[in-house]
Structures are given as structure tokens and as C-alpha cells.
Amino acid sequence: MAAPKNQAAWLAKADTPLEVSNAPMPTAGPGEIVVKNAAIAINPLDWHMQDYGVFIQQWPAIFGCDVAGEVYKTGPDVQRFKKGDRVIGHTINLISGRAQDGAFALYTTLQADKAAILPHTISFTDGVVVPLALEATICALSLKIPGVAMPGVATPALGLPYPSLEDPVQSVGKTLVVYGGSSSVGSMATQLATAAGIHVIAIAGAHNFDLSKRCGAAQVFDYKDASFVDKVVEAVRKSGHEFVGIFDTISIPDTYSNDLAILAKLGGGHLACSHPPPEDVPANVKAGMAFCVNEIATPVWRDYVTPALQAGKLQCLPPPTVVGNGLEYIQEALKKSKAGVSATKLVVTV
Numbered sequence: 001m002a003a004p005k006n007q008a009a010w011l012a013k014a015d016t017p018l019e020v021s022n023a024p025m026p027t028a029g030p031g032e033i034v035v036k037n038a039a040i041a042i043n044p045l046d047w048h049m050q051d052y053g054v055f056i057q058q059w060p061a062i063f064g065c066d067v068a069g070e071v072y073k074t075g076p077d078v079q080r081f082k083k084g085d086r087v088i089g090h091t092i093n094l095i096s097g098r099a100q101d102g103a104f105a106l107y108t109t110l111q112a113d114k115a116a117i118l119p120h121t122i123s124f125t126d127g128v129v130v131p132l133a134l135e136a137t138i139c140a141l142s143l144k145i146p147g148v149a150m151p152g153v154a155t156p157a158l159g160l161p162y163p164s165l166e167d168p169v170q171s172v173g174k175t176l177v178v179y180g181g182s183s184s185v186g187s188m189a190t191q192l193a194t195a196a197g198i199h200v201i202a203i204a205g206a207h208n209f210d211l212s213k214r215c216g217a218a219q220v221f222d223y224k225d226a227s228f229v230d231k232v233v234e235a236v237r238k239s240g241h242e243f244v245g246i247f248d249t250i251s252i253p254d255t256y257s258n259d260l261a262i263l264a265k266l267g268g269g270h271l272a273c274s275h276p277p278p279e280d281v282p283a284n285v286k287a288g289m290a291f292c293v294n295e296i297a298t299p300v301w302r303d304y305v306t307p308a309l310q311a312g313k314l315q316c317l318p319p320p321t322v323v324g325n326g327l328e329y330i331q332e333a334l335k336k337s338k339a340g341v342s343a344t345k346l347v348v349t350v
């Protein structure tokens with residue numbers, strides 16, 4: 001039988017369309033697996049990378065962060081996976097810069113530590129919504145000591161526990177506000193914080209309250225309601241738990257001013273952001289930016305993801321929208337992501 005051939009959606013230089021053509025077959029070194037992709041998810045980061053060339057270290061480039069598929073090869077020392085296993089995983093192309101670590105290809109190399117078996121009951125298109133959002137969330141919530149998100153920008157250090165498989169999960173007596181409860185990261189943050197025994201109050205569009213509640217939010221407030229800041233503050237006070245702070249998964253000037261208003265009324269706290277935090281935050285606010293490739297997520301990948309998916313404790317939310325079948329559709333999916341989505345993750349099958 002002829003050896004399979006790889007193809008990828010290549011970026012030749014910033015601000016040019018992706019071009020599908022042949023690519024070298026990825027290899028699996030120590031601690032790595034090669035996955036034959038079945039579904040690839042799109043993240044807002046991807047079109048930033050295409051437009052501005054940010055994080056790209058080698059040209060032409062293959063990038064992209066989220067894959068689901070079957071293990072094609074395992075590295076010499078990899079025990080957790082074997083050929084043919086159905087997996088989801090988060091690529092490290094963002095930090096390695098290697099083309100073989102990019103998701104926008106038929107085959108991708110993954111670190112075994114950033115992958116998990118996908119139960120047979122879950123489709124690749126559903127499962128692929130999980131990886132990057134999961135790792136970014138764990139970085140935002142569970143680091144205990146601030147690290148470096150990017151030069152001059154620290155990571156948050158909320159020190160919250162990992163999600164647990166306990167049923168029901170024991171309350172840890174803390175309240176967290178998740179701003180952007182219907183976004184990919186916000187849905188995941190709501191789920192994982194709830195599964196860690198944290199009381200979550202979410203802020204989302206009114207049309208997406210149901211999604212946020214499905215993820216575990218105890219209460220949801222509409223970010224378009226003129227008095228939502230006061231309502232969130234009152235809900236936090238009434239929760240009776242220690243206020244940890246806010247995970248602002250949207251992180252734009254408008255959300256920052258609302259974050260700071262909430263934190264001012266509650267006497268300060270953590271402000272975990274998905275982009276560099278606002279400058280000149282008050283002394284009682286500890287602000288930082290999550291960076292989605294982080295070893296802090298390793299135990300969650302290893303011990304939590306598969307059994308939690310199996311038990312329905314970790315849901316593949318927000319639901320995917322399949323843009324098309326074939327690497328050619330990645331460009332269209334990037335365009336749709338840039339135009340903005342509501343409570344969905346864009347996915348391309350291959």
C-alpha cells in the first residue's frame with residue numbers, strides 16, 4: 001500500500017490567503033503522537049496569525065490549534081496512546097513554530113500531554129471544540145504563581161483547584177465571575193470552574209443564557225442590560241462565598257471598564273484576561289493574561305478529560321458549526337470567525 005501523503009493549508013506570508021498543497025509527513029518524537037485529523041476547529045487567534053503573522057516563526061507556515069482524529073503514529077516512549085485511538089488535542093505550534101505542529105493539515109504532531117482519548121459516543125466535530133479553550137481556561141484559573149504570558153505581561157494566578165470527577169462536586173466556597181459566558185473560552189471556563197466546586201456568575205448575551213446555564217452558571221446577566229454591573233455585584237455578595245475575581249474572556253476596552261467597576265465595588269480581586277490586561281489597574285486588582293499553551297493543564301489532559309467526557313461532566317460546548325469538508329474550507333472558516341460568531345465554534349472536517 002502506498003504511504004499516505006500529507007497536505008496542509010499553508011500561509012506563505014501575512015495577510016495572504018491560505019493555499020492548500022503538499023506538506024511533509026509529520027514525525028512523532030519522544031512524548032509525541034501524530035494524528036490523522038478528522039476535524040479541525042478555528043479560534044480567533046488563527047485569523048490574527050493570518051492577518052498579522054503574529055507568533056509565526058517559520059515561513060511558509062502551517063498553524064492552527066485544535067484537532068480531533070485518529071492516532072497514526074506514537075513516539076518511542078508514549079504509553080497512553082496507540083495507533084487507531086480516537087483523540088482530541090491541542091497543538092503547540094504557537095510556541096514551537098514547527099509546521100508539523102500546526103492543525104491546518106491532514107496530519108499533525110501533538111504532545112501526548114496535550115491530548116486525550118475521545119469516547120466513541122462523541123463525534124470528532126463535537127470533540128474538537130474542547131482543546132484550546134480547555135488549556136487556556138486551566139491557565140487562567142489554576143496557576144498559583146504568575147508566569148509569563150508574553151514579554152512584559154504576567155499570567156493570572158488565581159490558584160483555583162482543578163476540575164473534579166466527584167459527583168456531586170464539593171463547594172470550595174468561592175465565587176468567580178465569567179465575563180463572556182457564551183464564548184468558547186467562557187463556556188469552558190464556566191464548566192471547568194463549576195466542576196472545581198466554584199460558584200460561577202456569568203455575563204452573556206440574553207439569547208445565550210441557556211448555554212451558559214448548561215455549562216453550570218448559577219446566574220447569568222445580560223451584558224447589554226444598562227444595570228448589569230450592579231446586578232453582578234449584588235449576586236456576588238448574595239452568593240455568600242469568597243469573591244475570587246473575574247475571568248474576562250472577551251477582554252476589550254468596554255469589558256475592561258465593566259470589570260474594573262465590578263472589582264471596585266467588591267473591594268478588588270483577580271482579573272484574568274484573554275488579552276493583555278488594562279494598564280494602571282488599582283493596587284487591589286491582580287491582573288494577568290492567560291496563555292493557552294501551559295504545562296499546568298497536563299494533569300487535566302491526563303486524568304480528567306476522557307472520564308469527564310464519558311460521564312457527560314465535560315460537554316462539548318459551545319456546539320460546533322461545520323463550515324465544510326476539506327482543507328480548502330479553512331480559509332472560509334477564518335473569514336467567518338473574523339466576522340464574529342455567537343455561541344458556536346467553527347469547525348472544518350477533513
Ligand SMILES: NC(=O)c1ccc[n+]([C@@H]2O[C@H](COP(=O)([O-])OP(=O)(O)OC[C@H]3O[C@@H](n4cnc5c(N)ncnc54)[C@H](OP(=O)(O)O)[C@@H]3O)[C@@H](O)[C@H]2O)c1
Nearest residue numbers: 044045136180182183184185205223274290291292342343
Ligand atoms: N490568551 C489566550 O490564551 C486565549 C485563548 C483563547 C482565546 N483567546 C481570545 O479570547 C477571546 C475569546 O475567544 P473565544 O474563542 O472564546 O471567542 P468566541 O467564542 O469566538 O467569542 C464569541 C462570543 O463572544 C461573546 N461576546 C462578544 N462580545 C461580548 C461582550 N461584550 N460581552 C459578553 N460576551 C461577548 C458573543 O456573545 P453574544 O453572541 O451573546 O453577543 C459570542 O458568543 C478572543 O479574543 C481570543 O483571541 C485568548
